[in-house]
Amino acid sequence: MKTFIFGTLVEHKPGVLQKVSxxxxxxxxxxxxxxxxxxxxxxxxRMTITMKGEEEDAVQLEKQLRKLIDVLEVKLLDPSETVxxxxxxxxxxxEDWRARSDLVNWANIFRSRIVDVSPDSxxxxxxxxxxxxxxxxxxxxRFELLEVSRTGITAMERGLxxxxxx
Amino acid sequence: xxxxxxxxxxVEALEREGVSVIFGLPGGAIMPVYDxxxxxxxxxxxxxxxxxxxxxxxxxxxxxxxxGVCMATSGPGSTNLVTGIANAYMDSSPVVAFTGQVPRAMIxxxxxxxxxxxxxxxxxTKYNYQVRSASEIPSIVKKAFLIATSGRPGPVLxxxxxxxxxxxxxxxxxxxxxxxxxxxxxxxxxELLKRAAELLAGADAPFILAGGGVRISNAHLELxxxxxxxxxxxxxxxxxxxxxxxxxxxxxxxxxxxGSPLANTLxxxxxxxxxxGTRFADRTTCDVKEFCKEAEIIHIDIDPAEIGKxxxxxxxxxxxxxxxxxxxxxxxxxxxxxxxxxxxxxxxKQVKAKLQNEGxxxxxxxxxxxxxxxxxxxxxxxxxxxxxxxxxASLHFKAYGPRNFITSGGLGTMGFGFPAAIGAKVARPExxxxxxxxxxxxxMTMNSLATSVSERIPVVVVILNNRMLGMVAQWQRLFxxxxxxxxxxxxxxxxxxxxxxxxxxxxxxSMEEFERAVKAALASDVTTVIDVPINPxxxxxPMVPPGCKLEDMIGV
Numbered sequence: 001m002k003t004f005i006f007g008t009l010v011e012h013k014p015g016v017l018q019k020v021s022x023x024x025x026x027x028x029x030x031x032x033x034x035x036x037x038x039x040x041x042x043x044x045x046r047m048t049i050t051m052k053g054e055e056e057d058a059v060q061l062e063k064q065l066r067k068l069i070d071v072l073e074v075k076l077l078d079p080s081e082t083v084x085x086x087x088x089x090x091x092x093x094x095e096d097w098r099a100r101s102d103l104v105n106w107a108n109i110f111r112s113r114i115v116d117v118s119p120d121s122x123x124x125x126x127x128x129x130x131x132x133x134x135x136x137x138x139x140x141x142r143f144e145l146l147e148v149s150r151t152g153i154t155a156m157e158r159g160l161x162x163x164x165x166x
Numbered sequence: 167x168x169x170x171x172x173x174x175x176x177v178e179a180l181e182r183e184g185v186s187v188i189f190g191l192p193g194g195a196i197m198p199v200y201d202x203x204x205x206x207x208x209x210x211x212x213x214x215x216x217x218x219x220x221x222x223x224x225x226x227x228x229x230x231x232x233x234g235v236c237m238a239t240s241g242p243g244s245t246n247l248v249t250g251i252a253n254a255y256m257d258s259s260p261v262v263a264f265t266g267q268v269p270r271a272m273i274x275x276x277x278x279x280x281x282x283x284x285x286x287x288x289x290x291t292k293y294n295y296q297v298r299s300a301s302e303i304p305s306i307v308k309k310a311f312l313i314a315t316s317g318r319p320g321p322v323l324x325x326x327x328x329x330x331x332x333x334x335x336x337x338x339x340x341x342x343x344x345x346x347x348x349x350x351x352x353x354x355x356x357e358l359l360k361r362a363a364e365l366l367a368g369a370d371a372p373f374i375l376a377g378g379g380v381r382i383s384n385a386h387l388e389l390x391x392x393x394x395x396x397x398x399x400x401x402x403x404x405x406x407x408x409x410x411x412x413x414x415x416x417x418x419x420x421x422x423x424x425g426s427p428l429a430n431t432l433x434x435x436x437x438x439x440x441x442x443g444t445r446f447a448d449r450t451t452c453d454v455k456e457f458c459k460e461a462e463i464i465h466i467d468i469d470p471a472e473i474g475k476x477x478x479x480x481x482x483x484x485x486x487x488x489x490x491x492x493x494x495x496x497x498x499x500x501x502x503x504x505x506x507x508x509x510x511x512x513x514x515k516q517v518k519a520k521l522q523n524e525g526x527x528x529x530x531x532x533x534x535x536x537x538x539x540x541x542x543x544x545x546x547x548x549x550x551x552x553x554x555x556x557x558x559a560s561l562h563f564k565a566y567g568p569r570n571f572i573t574s575g576g577l578g579t580m581g582f583g584f585p586a587a588i589g590a591k592v593a594r595p596e597x598x599x600x601x602x603x604x605x606x607x608x609x610m611t612m613n614s615l616a617t618s619v620s621e622r623i624p625v626v627v628v629i630l631n632n633r634m635l636g637m638v639a640q641w642q643r644l645f646x647x648x649x650x651x652x653x654x655x656x657x658x659x660x661x662x663x664x665x666x667x668x669x670x671x672x673x674x675x676s677m678e679e680f681e682r683a684v685k686a687a688l689a690s691d692v693t694t695v696i697d698v699p700i701n702p703x704x705x706x707x708p709m710v711p712p713g714c715k716l717e718d719m720i721g722v
Contacts, residue, residue: 010347011346011347015284015285015288018285018288019288022288022289023289026289056474056478059474060471060474060475063470063471063473063475064471066470066471067469067470067471068347069292069293069313069345069347069348070347071347072346072347165346
């Protein structure tokens with residue numbers, strides 16, 4: 001199984017996410033994550049879709065995506081030429097002061113930020129490749145993990161390459 | 167710019183699209199459109215159930231090559247259309263459906279007769295729109311017809327909130343529209359066509375498989391030219407039946423689970439298979455992994471997503487079947503020198519001769535259908551229901567034109583044939599239209615008799631009446647040790663039912679009575695239902711058991 005990342009541009013209007021996500025279910029594709037947000041153009045949104053599977057599944061997914069009329073452009077991104085990022089918010093219970101200082105040190109090593117502190121808990125914001133976030137979460141298991149919210153990945157090609165409308 | 171209500175703009179836009187007929191059923195949320203229709207030249211045909219309205223539009227589309235239009239109210243009206251829309255989607259038929267919707271302010275509040283038809287039909291339409299303001303109607307209608315009819319055709323649904331129908335706005339009717347995410351497919355790649363020609367020219371046993379795409383792109387003449395140049399047998403899918411005249415020497419019939427023995431025998435021996443406008447459906451290929459495993463497969467299809475979806479192929483060529491076949495023939499003509507090896511063609515003749523025997527075993531379905539063929543003119547249109555009747559028709563009723571055999575292939579919708587026959591008759595009133603039915607299927611939409619009679623659209627229904635849900639019964643006989651479960655349906659007296667609706671009803675219990683009944687039906691200007699009792703235990707053979715490969719055909 002390989003991971004494939006598709007950058008797509010879609011119509012920015014109601015119902016489009018439903019049509020795209022429903023197509024995955026309808027066609028029996030195993031989607032890892034999907035993120036949506038507006039682009040620099042108000043009428044176009046960008047979706048970043050990752051799937052795990054075989055080469056032919058990826059080829060078929062690309063064709064089925066293109067077939068959707070609300071999907072304007074699809075590009076299979078080359079991982080070596082692409083910046084891939086995910087954001088996670090991680091909340092842990094830490095009451096002990098020594099544990100707190102460990103946690104702050106580790107958070108610094110991972111270049112994450114502490115965004116909320118209460119007497120019993122700390123919330124950390126971390127961005128990076130999904131593998132980095134996985135590693136950080138593994139470490140956080142030493143504390144009591146209260147809540148994790150991950151965004152799923154967003155991605156963009158390096159250099160002048162981009163997903164443009166033909 | 168014209169100042170019009172949404173409903174008047176809709177009617178105007180439909181007239182500009184050349185729509186002359188709509189199949190539908192009114193209701194609360196579509197009444198402004200029905201009111202506007204009274205002042206138009208568009209004929210409205212009143213269905214008795216919305217499913218039938220959609221099938222009528224589908225039958226009309228397949229018989230005419232133009233988009234078929236159906237209409238329903240919101241909620242149950244729209245959900246009743248769903249089966250018909252799904253049917254059109256699976257068979258790539260250009261149906262444009264209009265549904266009423268509750269007023270904009272009530273959407274999402276579970277209002278009376280509200281249904282999220284946009285959400286419901288997303289997976290079974292090529293596209294759907296909910297109109298948000300009346301001024302969008304002209305361009306949305308134009309886009310709907312463009313999307314439904316171009317490229318690979320398919321159904322489009324337009325949902326019209328009731329207050330949008332009454333809203334008055336400045337209307338601009340565009341001559342052309344662009345849909346940003348939708349572009350007609352490009353021309354077939356010349357390089358790939360050259361490689362395909364090389365493969366075919368070098369083939370020892372080429373075989374052409376023609377699917378529904380050949381009919382849709384009107385590529386039957388191009389298909390014939392290519393086949394005759396190559397001297398290759400042409401088999402079709404169920405959707406492609408009639409794309410080559412089935413009495414042509416190179417025609418071998420339909421392939422698949424209930425394919426003709428000739429077609430199934432020859433296709434598995436092909437070394438190069440040219441498949442055009444087909445999606446390698448499981449009923450066509452049977453075990454798809456084993457299907458033509460040794461052959462080099464060339465696949466031409468207008469939908470890029472079909473290339474490699476069900477079957478991995480050597481050469482995938484995206485494009486319109488007509489253009490692709492014409493150019494492939496040119497390329498092939500350059501490469502083919504002299505006579506084609508005759509042994510392959512000889513083999514077709516031999517196997518055909520062996521299968522010619524018609525037999526004489528009373529009112530068997532095959533005999534009835536062969537007799538029916540003789541009684542009908544060449545250009546008659548036949549529709550079918552789904553099940554044994556359909557497979558017998560596929561095997562034993564020869565089609566002589568690409569739009570003369572209309573059947574529900576992908577979805578396999580019982581109840582399709584009769585309303586589709588009505589739609590086809592509206593499209594081509596000059597030719598006889600016959601629905602080959604089973605007693606089970608006919609009962610699903612026989613209330614369309616009312617439409618057929620009151621709208622004076624005379625068709626013929628031939629019921630092969632085995633008092634069973636025949637195909638299920640056959641599977642139970644073959645694969646469930648003969649244990650019948652819920653298949654004996656004890657049908658009503660169809661002749662009396664026909665008469666009750668004002669149609670002609672005839673029960674035919676011998677071949678002579680059947681012949682007389684068909685002649686009477688063809689001479690009549692009212693719909694005729696011919697009820698023919700057949701042996702309830704008669705199976706459709708040959709058959710490839712489910713999960714098996716084409717080579718494992720039984721009952722030959």
